[in-house]
Amino acid sequence: MASSSDSEEASTESVSLAHVVEEMTEVIATLRDTTGDVSAATDNVAILETKVLHPFDTYTTKSQRLYLSDHLANIGGAEFLTNNIAWLRGMLEGGFSEDVWPYLYASYVCCHNFTGSSPKFSEESGKAGIIPVLLHDLQVFKEKWTRIKRCKLIVTSAIATLYNMSKVAGNRAFFTDAKAIESLIPYLQVDSVLLKTYATLTLTYVIDEEYMRFVTDPSVVAFIIDVFTSAVDDEKKSYTVDNVTYTADELAMGIERLAVNDTPDDNNKLTLVAEGVLPPLFKLMTEGDEEEQLHAIRAVSQLAFHPDNKEKIRPAIPQLQEFKSNGNPDIAAAASGALWQLQDAESRQQKDVASDDGDTADRKNGSNVRHVMLSYQWDNQKTVKKIKTSLEAKGYKVWMDIDRMGGSTLEAMAKAVEGAAVVLVCMSRKYKESANCRRV
Structure with missing residues (x-):
């Protein structure tokens, strides 16, 4: 939900980053015109890194990166990067030759960075057709990524970008059309916690009825909770591991999705709570901004579906009751849902009986x-x-x-x-x- 402060931030960014986005617009037009020209690859990678990637690394606040990423989406950056990757990967050596590799990898890094900062850029990337391209990478390098460094770099960037894009509802149909599940499932078994985590979190957003329930690997749960705890403890509510930055709100969303797409015996819900996910969730509810609070409350609400978890969540009831009257309607509704889930069946029945007294006259009148x-x-x-x-x-x-x-x-x-x-x-x-x- 946008607030006046959001509008003020956007206005501020449009002024402070005006020169940056102006240069970005110019270079994307230049790079687009040279797609297909191998001789321009060396110069192009320097331009891409200097005028597109460097600003992303320089301006690190959420609002700054959102502004840059949205602008890149508006000027056709998602379509350009998709076409560039498809062209380079379609070359004889798959873009791995020394003259074009730096340009190829920089394009992948751009996709990963900007899809992670802007739902709009993610959606434009989906429309541009990058999802099938990235899934093809996962299939082609399924066996090679453990042996060839460049294959591992491509696989990591591809699956990280797919995860970013899976969180945008407008992209779900693209994942379905590309049969994404078949390409992602094998990565649940690889010997890399990072890749398993990306595969798991992506699947929680795009999974369909055939694969609806799956048990999350214990190493993935432990990794998510460890990184989530570190992100919540961090002043900026983010944490970097293996050169990948995770934010507290995105991990809270992932925890919610793991709880939603659970096994019939609620294995994920029980494991998440047993491994210590509640303390950082409660802390994020207290210290986070509105978006972080919302996702933390929603995660708690989903975890409360299992009766064994309810007693461990009850200490948060006073806090949830305060959120119930929050000025943000989404937070208020999420808190109400969590409180409802924490009520036992007997309490609900007593409440219903009390409220039913007022309906007695209507029943007698046959209405x-x-x-x-x-x-x-x-x-x-x-x-x-x-x-x-x-x-x-x-x-x-x-x-x-x-x-x-x-x-x-x-x-x-x-x-x-x-x-x-x-x-x-x-x-x-x-x-x-x-x-x-x-x-x-």
């Missing part, structure tokens, strides 16, 4: 006609409203959350399910990923 409940994800509301209108025109009583009820959403949903003759599920990918919809 307790059971309804059709429409369960949907918020982005599809316009379409679902049409379904509601059509059903009502045929005489059906319909329940639909239209006004985003905030703190009362989960209680209202529970009653709506219990009082429904039929629950009509309006399925979409975002529906399957929604914490509230998973509770229906």
Whole structure:
């Protein structure tokens, strides 16, 4: 959710980085014109590193990197890099010859850096067609990366970029079309915690029903929690290991996804809590900015789905109750969801009995006609409203959350399910990923 401070930051960056983005615009136009010209590769890599990669390394705040990455997306940078990589990889030696290798690798590094800083750049990269190119790299170098350094560099950059892009909902269809799961699954078994972690986190965003449940490698869980703890403890809420920087909010998102895409016996939820994920999550809820707090609360809410975890999460209830009245509606809704999940069945039943007293008169008057409940994800509301209108025109009583009820959403949903003759599920990918919809 954008705030006035976000707008002020964007305005500040547009002034302070004006000369940088102006040069970036010029060099991308120049580089685009020389795609396909091998003789220009040496000069081009120097330009790319100086005018595109160097500013990224120089301006390190979230807002600065977002501004640079968004600008690169706006001027066609994602399309240029995709075409450049496809051209170089299509050469006789696959771009590994000494005259073009530096240019190829710099292009991969650009993709990794900028997709990690800007959802817009990630989405533009998806539209440009880079996902199949990167997945092909994973397939081709599946056996070679352990023996050839350059193959390892390409594989690491490719899988890191795919992870960045998987977090953007608009890219999920591209992953499906490219059959990404088949290329990623083998990397769950490699002898590299870094690559296993990237493969695992990417799969949590793009996994489909066929592979929906999988047990996360214990070494990956330990690695994620260790890096997450270090990131939360860091003043900038980030931590670098093996030249890769992880932020606390992205790891909290990954922890949430691991808890969502779990085995039937909730192995991931139990392992994450047993290995110590709760203390850094609680700390991030206290010390993080709004975005970090939101992802920490959502992760806690998903972990609370297992009854054995609830008692360990209960110490955070006072903090969650404070968040319930937070001015940020997303944080308030996430806190309400976590609190609802922490309630036991008996408490809910007592609450329902108390609230049902006011409905007694309606029942006596025979007005307790059971309804059709429409369960949907918020982005599809316009379409679902049409379904509601059509059903009502045929005489059906319909329940639909239209006004985003905030703190009362989960209680209202529970009653709506219990009082429904039929629950009509309006399925979409975002529906399957929604914490509230998973509770229906």
